Amino acid sequence: MMPTSSLAPCGKHDQKEEKPRLENTAVGKDSFGNDYVDNLKKNGISTAFVGQTIDAATGTASIIVNSEGQNVIVIVPGANLLLNFEDLKRASDVICKAKVVVCQLEITPAVSLEALKMARASGVKTLFNPAPALADLDPQFYTYSDIFCCNETEAEILTGIPVGNLEDAEKVGRMLLERGCKLVIVTLGAEGCMMISGDEPIPKHVPAGKVRAVDTTGAGDSFVGALAFYMAYYPKLSMEEMIRKSNCVASVSVQAPGTQSSYPYRKDLPQDLF
16 A cells, blocks of 8 residues: 655656656645655655645555566545645745646645646646546646656546557557647557647657566656656756656666656666756
8 A cells, every 4th residue: 555645836857767756645634644755754745735634644556566567556535635736825935936737636636736737827847647547537637737647547438439559549548638738658568659839740759668567556646756857947848858858767666666766866766857
C-alpha cells in the first residue's frame, strides 16, 4: 500500500527532479499521512498546503506487480477527496506565481479544473494527467490544459480507441486535439511517447531507451514530474527534447522497485539530462 496525492505547483529547485517544490493535498491523521508528510519534508518539498484531517484516512493505492514489472493498481482516494475550493483559494498566491501547475484526478475533478483555470488566468503553464481516467471527463479539461498527457489505458477510456500501436496513439491524439487540446502526449510504456499538437499536426514518436523493467509503478508520474521540471527550468528546450529527457528519467525509475522510492535524485542521473 502507498499513499496518494494531488495537485503540484512547480516552483523552486528540488532534490529529485521528478518532484514538485510544493504540493496541495489532504492526508489523514494516521501513520500513512504522517509518513507522507515526513517524506515530503525529507525531500525539501513544502508542506504549507498539506492538510491532515481526522475525517478520512489517507488515500492509498494497493499495487500488484508481476514478474515483468507490469502493475495493477486499486486506488482508495480517502482524504484526497476532501481537498476543496477553500483549500485551493488558500494556495492561490503560490499557484498563480508558479512556473508550471500539474493536476490530475485523484482529487475531486472540479477542484483540479479550478486549479487549471486559476493557473491559466495568471499565465502559468498547465500540465494535466487524466489519472485515474473518467469516460465523462468535463470537456473544459481539454481547453485549460497546455499539455494533456495520458497513457494507453487512460486514452482508451477517454476516446474509446484501444491503443495497441503508434497509429492508434496518433488517432487518440487527433481526437483529443479536436476536443480542444493544444498539445497531446500519449505515453506508451517501453515504446516511449507519441506527441501531436495543433501547431505541428504531424505526430512525432519519441522513443524510450530499452531497459529491463523491475517495477513500472509510478513511471507515468515520474515522466510527468520530469516534464514539469523541464518546462519550468529549461523552457527553451523543444518539447520533443523535453519529452526525450523525461523518457530517460522514467526509464531509470522502472529499474527499481516501488513508486516514489524508485525516483532518482539528480546526482544519480546522467548529467547530460541537465
